[in-house]
Amino acid sequence: MLLQKLFIMQWFVQVWHKMNIRAVLLVVLLVIHEGAGAGGRPRRPPEQWYKPGTSGSFYVENSPYTDVVDEMKDWIKDQRDKETDDLEEYPDNPVLKKQFLKSKPAHWFLPLLLGRSTTKTNLAFRSDNLYLSGFTNGEGSWFSFETDGEYVIPESTVLGFRGNYRDLVAGGVGTDEQAWTHLIGLAIGRGAVLEAIAVVNGYNPNTTPDADIKRALATLIVVFMEAQRFPYIRQRVHDAWKSENGGSLDALGAEMVVHWKRTSCALLIWATKQDKGDWNSKEARKLMEDPPEGLRIFTPEQARATIGPVLRSEHCSE
Structure with a gap:
């Protein structure tokens, strides 16, 4: 009887041991499965598309305009094409890196514009051409523009219009080179920029009128990147920024952009x-x-x- 009891106990221990091993194996297999994609292959981590990039926060309501544009100017100089000697003796004319529009740029410029109260938007400019690729609303959702096979920010909402002036201010009519006429009179003072930030902050593609978001984006592009491309526009914005009455883009500034x-x-x-x-x-x-x-x-x-x-x-x- 004693031998029989010992045999039963030994059998029970062996079964319990095997069950524990199977349980551990089951847990391991579940973990592997959760971390795998189709066909059991390990999943790739989500692309950190915004790296490498230079970012900074700008309090538009209180900051002098020169503080904002001078810092962005330094970003551009830092990311110039350092492998060429073209125009290197002219530091105010840094040559940008070669464009590969179907690919992510070598670097991003990611200013966070802070407006009145809690309004804000993060902009994403390509370093190789200073074009706006996307923006966030106040909830942090990314939106990008319709393109012809060019790079689009991953997992962003692609809008039904492009980021050029033809679509943003000319109603999609005419050519890109003719759209400049619709920039004449564009408000570029601090107040106009704060209003633009508020529009972008509250952007909802289902409820925000297209005309409102397009005008707001055109304002931000002119004030922050056309001002980098053209010193005349920079001075024009600077004067409007300081004036209580604001100011607008004149015909010469509008002509320059093309x-x-x-x-x-x-x-x-x-x-x-x-x-x-x-x-x-x-x-x-x-x-x-x-x-x-x-x-x-x-x-x-x-x-x-x-x-x-x-x-x-x-x-x-x-």
Whole structure:
């Protein structure tokens, strides 16, 4: 009888031991399954699309405009194309890195604009062309623009319009180069920027009128990035920012925005010439024309004074 009891106890211990092992194996298999994608392959961690990037918080209601744009200007200089000697002797004209529009840029500029009360928006600008790729509303949801196969912020809501002025201010009518006329009179003072932040903060694609969000985004683009491209626009915004009555973009400032690529190409072509008096590229000749076709720019010195950062375009004539 004693032997029989010992046998039963030994059998019970063995079964219990096996059950524990199976339970542990089951837990392990469940953990592996939860961390796997289709076919049992390990899942990739979500893409941290915003890295690498430079960010900063700007209190628009209280900050001097120069504090905001000067910091962004430093961001651009830090992320210039340091592998080229094109125009390197002109620090106010940093050459941007080559664009690969179907891919994430090498770096992001991510200013957080803080407005009245708790209103805010985070903007995402590409470092290779200073174009706005996306923005957040007050809930932190990301939105991006419709594109032709260009890079889109992962898991963002893609809107039914593009981020160019033709869509933002011209109602989708005409060409990109004709849209500048709709920027004339755009309010660019501090109050207008605070109102734009409030619109973007409260943005809901189901309830916010398209015209409102488009106008707000155009305001933020002009005030913060066209002002980097063109010193004239920067000064115009600076004056409006300080004025109690605000201010607006005039015809000359509006005309400039469609000439950034052309002026950049003219300077990059000129930089390759041994004869620095040779200002005769297709782009340079076009710039000599009267506005709006040109900007009455007759020398490389005038061109360098007209723009800040230089866009590296693949569509220059030479």
